[in-house]
Amino acid sequence: MNPTTAAARPARQPNVSAWRWGVWAATIATVIPLSVVMARSLGDDRPVLSLAVLGLFVVLTTWIALWFWIATTGFVLAWRRCRATASGAGAKPRARLLSPTAILIPVYNEDPREVFARVRAMLKSLERTGRAGSFDFFLLSDTTNPDIWLEEQWHWLELQRELKRPTAVYYRRRSRNAHRKAGNIKDFCERWGALYPLMVVLDADSLMDGATLVELVRRMDEDPQLGLLQTPTLPLGDRSLLSRCQQFAARLCGGLLACGLDWYSGDGGNYWGHNAILRTEAFTRHCGLSDLPGRAPLGGEILSHDFVEAALMQRAGYKVRLACDLTASYEQCPGTLPSYAQRENRWCQGNLQHARLIVSRAMPLSNRFHFLTGVLAYVSAPLWLAFMALSVWTWLAAES
């Protein structure tokens, strides 16, 4: 397979393509009558202006309608899964052995008390499952603040004294922070990746239940073609109004969207950079990142590496799935608007970098959809502003 001339086409589930066309048909059936009503309300006075408003309306409404139908599909699937779970269907026997799995926690100037508190919580949860022996934690520190670095070492030494199995938690600090988190993970893969068939990538503020971790490993062991299994994350932790709003929205809508997206994507799912399990050898061999041509902000080092790594994994012939039924997977959300804006600023640049990858024939089609989703998540805001401004202008022109 030549990755530069043809995208890999991994085997798809038989009915997914037909149902995807159904979703698009429903989307078009929703957008067309709305567009007709909009066109009639615009009038013929200023055709260029009216055309611009209509064009923006069609683009924006199509995107909303598409996700509405995906969420609706997710609702139906989640309801059917609830009924199946209640009836006891789908229960699977436990595997005898689990593959050795590394749990990676990249850390960058985080509060060591909270990081190690989460590690302790996950260790205890794993011990309750009786499978803790299959997991090793790796705290991969890129901390640059010397005080935080020393505190990390102290907390690690304290944890070592508490643990029954001292080798359960390892600590490594890079002296040079090359390529940020992606480089941090790459350093692990190059040094210890050969020791662990599977690795779970978390963020410093991530938390996962032990049973969920065990189930992730079990599913990876049962399907050798599964290269990456992402869990949908629920925000938790902070109690500010912004955090509570995010937590509420995620609880209300997140599960439905995850189910719908999992179904829509099939084996061409996406990776969100954390709370996911990956096949280490496949990741090391096929998911190394190269820089985008050109300079920043749209070229150079890829900031949002997760989307690209998922595309590379699928291009290599592995499945990338979303485990929408595993809900005990959490992360902390920004509690204040400035911290939220700071994170969004970083994500905005990272997602806009993917714009050029949408037209790259070396990327699988399903992952190009994820790239488009990421780009539109940020481009839609100025498009909405333009739509509202042009609409007001059209109305004022008509009034005058």
Added chain:
Amino acid sequence: MDAVADRDTSEVIAAPLGPLTMALGAEVLDDIRQSVIALAATAGGSQRSDMERFASYCLNEAARRSAAKGGRKAASLHDEALRVATEACGLDRVKAGRGAANAHVAWPAHDEAPAAVRRVAASFDSLAPMPVPASRPQHMPAQPLGELPGVLDRLWWKSTVRLAWRQVWGVLAQCYACLTASRK
């Protein structure tokens, strides 16, 4: 010291602290470490991370020297560490350093110096909780991203933003003009 500074933290803290912690206890080592850090501060050190690594180096070297002295009467590990620190810093203030730290080594009272030195040497060579497992290096190659459309990057970004801002500003100005005209 430069070689130590460039290595990962894992290697720096594993070598001296692990075995010495097992031999003497963390509190004793902390006392010695604080004495060395105080000496380094006197010599002009300011970065705590550098002084912590310097202290680790001095402990390591002191343990090696104590083990190397064999059957001869060995100085206490504390004095040895301060001696190493003094030499590294170019100072000759062992007594001042000890006085500043106000610390002492809780050495076992009934053990003779050679036995204590042998214990330090043995613990130095023994296995200790290592921060990282032995590595098995492999290469993670960068993958091609395919043919990508060229853009002028920074120039394109700046010109696009400037153009878009002019259009938006023009639209807003016209909206305001229409609004004021309609009020009249």
